Amino acid sequence: MAVGLKGVIIGLLSVLAVMFFWRKDVIFEAVVEKVHTSEAQTGLRYGMALFISSEVMFFVAFFWAFFNAALDPVEAIGFVWPPENIEVIKPFHLPFLMTMILLLSGCTVTWAHHAILEGKNDEAKQALGITVLLGISFLCFQIFEYAHAAFGFTDGIYPSTFFMATGFHGFHVFVGTVFLFVCWRRSEEHTSEL
DSSP, X not given: OOOHHHHHHHHHHHHXXXXXXXXXXXXXXXXXXXXXXXXXXXXXXXXXXXXXXXXXXXXXXXXXXXHHHHHSHHHHTSSOSSOTTOOOOOXXXXXXXXXXXXXXXXXXXXXXXXXXXXXXXXXXXXHHHHHHHHHHHHHHHHHHHHHTOSSXXXXXXXXXXXXXXXXXXXXXXXXXXXXXHHHHHHHHHHHHHO
């Protein structure tokens, strides 16, 4: 049975709905009900640690596929790596810029974290806003990169591992940007209430 684009859209909307309602419930429990005891906070930390561990294993599978084909291409795919018919994306052009954007966003989110710890709410709000803009710019560059790639998803193992690994990484950046956008909007509301 073919799922088609309709199934993908339904799946994506379902994931977004779960993310929204879970986040809404966590915020309600913490802010309104004040039920985030130390045990609840420990549970959230363990849950996040398990989530991150599962994500690491998820990406290990994609890198394993890539390196398995790259390190022994004759055995894995019967020819050289990267395949001769593939025009690879130059790593020190757009991918390098995108890496610098992500590293800078790590700096700005750390800045926001320290500003929150020091009670500098306006500074935290500014840093979160910059981080969200950096996440959006990364995603725009990734869309541009995909639109201008000289290969398609089904053109072999190199393109399929490239699109799977970078696509899921882009999805993680999207989810992180959404979460940080929610934090930024909440900081805007919190600052206006003071």
